[in-house]
Amino acid sequence: MSTPGLSHRASRGAAVTAGGLWLRTLFQLGSTMVLARLLEPSDFGLVAMIMAIVGIADLVRDFGLTGAIVQSRDLTSKQWSSLLWFSAALGGALMIAIAACAPLIAALYAEQRLVVLTLAIAPTLLLNGIAMPMQAAVQRQLRFGTLAMIDIVSMAVGVVLSIVAALLGWGVWSLVVLAGAGQVYRLIALWVAAKPHWGRPRIGRDIRPFVSTGGSIFGVQLLNYAARNLDNVIIGQQLGSAALGQYSRAYSLFLLPQQQLTAPIGRVALPVLSRLQDDGERYRRYIRGALTVIGYLALPVYAVAAAIAHPLMLVILGPGWDAAADVFALLAIAGVAQAVGNVQGWMYISLGRAHRQFVYYLVTRPFVIAAFFVGVWWNGMNGLALLYGLVTLLLLVPGFAVAIRGTFLKGWTDVALPLVGPALVAAGAFGAATGVTMLTTGWPALLQVLAGGLAGLAVIAAAALVPPVRRDYRMMVDFVKQARSPKTPAREDVPVDAEATQLGADEVSAGEIEELLESDERRPEGRTR
Secondary structure (H helix, E strand, O other): OOOOOHHHHHHHHHHHHHHHHHHHHHHHHHHHHHHHHHOOHHHHHHHHHHHHHHHHHHHHHHOOHHHHHHHOOOEOHHHHHHHHHHHHHHHHHHHHHHHHOHHHHHHHHOOOOHHHHHHHHOOHHHHHHHHHHHHHHHHHOOOHHHHHHHHHHHHHHHHHHHHHHHHOOOOOHHHHHHHHHHHHHHHHHHHHHHOOOOOOOOOOHHHHHHHHHHHHHHHHHHHHHHHHHHHHHHHHHHHOHHHHHHHHHHHHHHHHHHHHHHHHHHHHHHHHHHHOOOOHHHHHHHHHHHHHHHHHHHHHHHHHHHHOHHHHHHHHHOOOOHHHHHHHHHHHHHHHHHHHHHHHHHHHHHOOOHHHHHHHHHHHHHHHHHHHHHHHHHHHHHHHHHHHHHHHHHOHHHHHHHHHOOOOOOHHHHHHHHHHHHHHHHHHHHHHHHHHHHHOOOOOHHHHHHHHHHHHHHHHHHHHHOHHHHHHHHHHHHHHHHHHOOOOOOOOOOOOOOOOOOEOOOOOOHHHHHHHHHHHHOOOOOOOO
16 A cells, blocks of 8 residues: 655655755855864864774774665564664774774874874764664665754754864864764764664674675775775875865865765665666666756756866865865866766665675776876876876766666666766856856956856756756756645654564555656656656
8 A cells, every 4th residue: 555645755855855965065164164264284184084094994884784774675673683783883893993003093194193083083983883773774764854854963063063172272173073073963863763772782693684785885885985085095195184184175075066966866766776676667767867867966066166166165265275176176077977976886786786886896996096096196186186087987887887787777778868968068067167267367256156156057047948958957846846745645754663563664665666756757758868
């Protein structure tokens, strides 16, 4: 029996998630603008050095279990209890391991201040280990509004406390506050939302399927992490903390479009696609729609941001961050590739092909890592950013080819064609924004940003005159309207209760998910872009 209002519920979940992430962006941009003026680039570089190492430990701590839990069709209360204890134990063990390695991390960078900073940041691994299964549980239930609220408040807590610490003269320690305070609140909020029942301490054999699937996902995540974060280690070790501070701020800002534009789609897409894995036609329509939306959201944004990079960095970071502007512009290439490439991960995990993805990443990620070394040798930070983007972009073609091989998905119709329109719009927006930015050289930075941004936006708006693009825009507007105006009252979310029933008893079935795609079905026959 289908649940009334599911289409509204799912689309509203994506919209609420997007709104929540946009609010997080405002907090993050605000903190960046304030902290960049209160702290030195080397302060950011010191924390980036640690996080490049701690991030690897955090991947081990997750061990791909988030994806495995979300993808699983069934999860019993005993498995749920075992996963809680397993994740917490793994987080605690890694916290101890990173703390013990603090002197080695300091020796790697020849920076003794990293010892005490590493000891202060290590407990975040335990916090995340406890929180991970609870977040996955809430995500399985499609309670995206709850997750969005937790994201917003945790970011606000960290930002406010870090700015206060910086104003009090805490220096680099204000960034430690930023990393830790939000995680503490997040754990408390997820505990309230998920209401976990831990039971007696046990790690049963019944979680082996999750560990097996999670192991392959973890392997992919580890390789992907190395391909996205070894650049920090290389720059910090070769060029020092000041250069890494410049690079890390540019990289952090370059990630914002993905985090705020494409992440909401991903949070909804994975649980939905996992339940459509046996319905090929509807699965294909969902992939086409997701790539269309990601294309129009991410590609033009990165194009315009690259065109106005220098005045934009001056507005956000202030004077003294010139090197970050060049890096930011070059990283836009990688941003486009990563935003589109995220869909590959959805395909692999939702179709139960995580092992294949792991093998593919074993072959290809070393090429990205090699680009780091060649790039920094060739032209420092700028060379690294450029080669990183180009190699990542080129790997999209074999990546999608491997992901869809042997499935019902078709490369040209389902993957390439939905991106043609967004790519053309992005090229036009980049040209317009670049031209206006050059013509306004000498203007105040804020006026340059506004002029260049409006020029790019004008091209994006004018593209609606082209019928195929106009239909794509209409599809996205219809999605927003559907989120606001349900046909029938949506069912209220039911909290997780691992003791009472299997986790996922409140989830929707594959048949109910069909309602989610009804707006897509109203599109003209044969329309794929």
